[in-house]
Amino acid sequence: MEAVSNSCDFRGIVAVSSKSMHKPHPFQTDDVRLRPIHEKVLARQRLTTDDALALYRTGDILAVGWMANTVRERMHGDRTYFNVNRHLNPTNVCVAACRLCAFGRKKDSSGAYTMALEEAFETAASGYSEAVTEFHIVGGLHPDLPFQYFLDLISGLKQRFPQVHLKAFTMVEVAYLAKRAKLSIGQTLEQLKNAGVDSLPGGGAEIFADRVRHIICDHKIDGDQWLETAKLAHEMGLKSNATMLYGHVENDEDRVDHLLKLRALQDQTGGFQTFIPLAFHPDNTPLQHLPKTTGMTDIRQIAVSRLVLDNFPHIKAYWQMMTAKIAQIALRFGADDIDGTVIEEKIYHDAGATTPQGMRREDLMRLIREAGREPVERDTLYRPVIRTETSVTVAV
Numbered sequence: 001m002e003a004v005s006n007s008c009d010f011r012g013i014v015a016v017s018s019k020s021m022h023k024p025h026p027f028q029t030d031d032v033r034l035r036p037i038h039e040k041v042l043a044r045q046r047l048t049t050d051d052a053l054a055l056y057r058t059g060d061i062l063a064v065g066w067m068a069n070t071v072r073e074r075m076h077g078d079r080t081y082f083n084v085n086r087h088l089n090p091t092n093v094c095v096a097a098c099r100l101c102a103f104g105r106k107k108d109s110s111g112a113y114t115m116a117l118e119e120a121f122e123t124a125a126s127g128y129s130e131a132v133t134e135f136h137i138v139g140g141l142h143p144d145l146p147f148q149y150f151l152d153l154i155s156g157l158k159q160r161f162p163q164v165h166l167k168a169f170t171m172v173e174v175a176y177l178a179k180r181a182k183l184s185i186g187q188t189l190e191q192l193k194n195a196g197v198d199s200l201p202g203g204g205a206e207i208f209a210d211r212v213r214h215i216i217c218d219h220k221i222d223g224d225q226w227l228e229t230a231k232l233a234h235e236m237g238l239k240s241n242a243t244m245l246y247g248h249v250e251n252d253e254d255r256v257d258h259l260l261k262l263r264a265l266q267d268q269t270g271g272f273q274t275f276i277p278l279a280f281h282p283d284n285t286p287l288q289h290l291p292k293t294t295g296m297t298d299i300r301q302i303a304v305s306r307l308v309l310d311n312f313p314h315i316k317a318y319w320q321m322m323t324a325k326i327a328q329i330a331l332r333f334g335a336d337d338i339d340g341t342v343i344e345e346k347i348y349h350d351a352g353a354t355t356p357q358g359m360r361r362e363d364l365m366r367l368i369r370e371a372g373r374e375p376v377e378r379d380t381l382y383r384p385v386i387r388t389e390t391s392v393t394v395a396v
């Protein structure tokens with residue numbers, strides 16, 4: 001067991017949080033559209049569609065960031081969450097052929113792979129240490145693998161790694177498994193939960209608007225089905241995350257529509273933990289003629305998300321996607337989570353990401369500290385993980 005500091009102690013959090021209670025810089029902007037939004041933010045009022053559009057369209061990114069940071073510090077002080085996790089992608093074989101994707105392969109294409117169960121267990125075990133608290137498990141929509149394979153995968157992992165949280169299968173995968181097994185979504189979720197799935201990741205949401213979905217991921221479930229699947233999962237007690245893929249063919253209205261649909265569902269279920277804006281990486285996809293997002297777009301997306309999604313506890317700056325350097329800046333623009341150590345990320349790297357495929361715990365903590373924030377190691381459900389020389393415990 002590695003030696004670790006005990007900076008995740010709750011008393012530490014309270015003490016450090018108070019650092020953020022310093023008198024904030026005065027709000028300044030030349031954009032008159034932002035003044036009423038600023039008033040609403042201070043009064044904790046909900047932002048409208050027009051407010052969100054103004055946040056996307058203003059040139060005053062610092063004013064947007066100021067407001068997002070105000071909300072972020074009101075909710076979390078300086079606390080910035082990360083976890084020690086491992087990604088597991090059991091197959092990249094996929095029937096969907098989304099134009100946004102560089103990961104999925106037809107089953108007889110070069111580079112296609114499907115792990116036998118034992119291979120998946122060995123992969124999970126490679127690089128594993130007691131420090132790992134989460135397996136993040138997503139993959140392609142395989143046309144031949146039976147539902148039982150996925151149930152056996154989950155129950156086998158649970159048996160071998162009982163203390164590890166299994167965050168597995170996007171809403172898109174759940175809907176596909178249900179279709180193949182000829183079960184309802186509810187029955188499918190129930191069986192996955194009984195096998196050992198603890199929560200669901202947030203992928204596959206992309207952009208909910210039909211016009212965009214037809215271009216980037218025509219064969220996936222539509223936005224309403226994604227939301228309905230999430231609703232059923234939440235009603236069953238399974239928490240999930242939610243994502244939005246931006247920076248391709250969507251416009252500001254599509255982004256706002258996406259955020260407001262998530263906010264409306266969260267009002268009903270309260271089941272979302274974290275919103276994760278994902279920048280589109282075009283390399284090796286059929287949309288590779290599109291330019292990559294810029295740092296300014298990434299930062300703005302974090303800030304707008306924090307301001308519009310007033311009922312989401314957490315906004316994540318996913319360092320693998322936006323680079324560690326931009327993610328660090330995002331911690332001052334509304335983000336309170338930077339994701340995890342991520343052993344062996346595949347999906348973004350197939351799409352040309354140049355970030356490392358994992359980061360050491362100490363390096364993540366340094367990034368957070370140098371942004372003037374306090375690192376808090378969490379488990380998947382945001383319970384602080386407390387480490388000593390000889391043990392790891394989760395505060396409940």
Ligand code: SF4
Pocket residue numbers: 094095096097098100101102103104139140141172217220
């Ligand atoms: S994004 Fe997902 S569903 Fe679409 S092709 Fe890639 S792996 Fe398949």
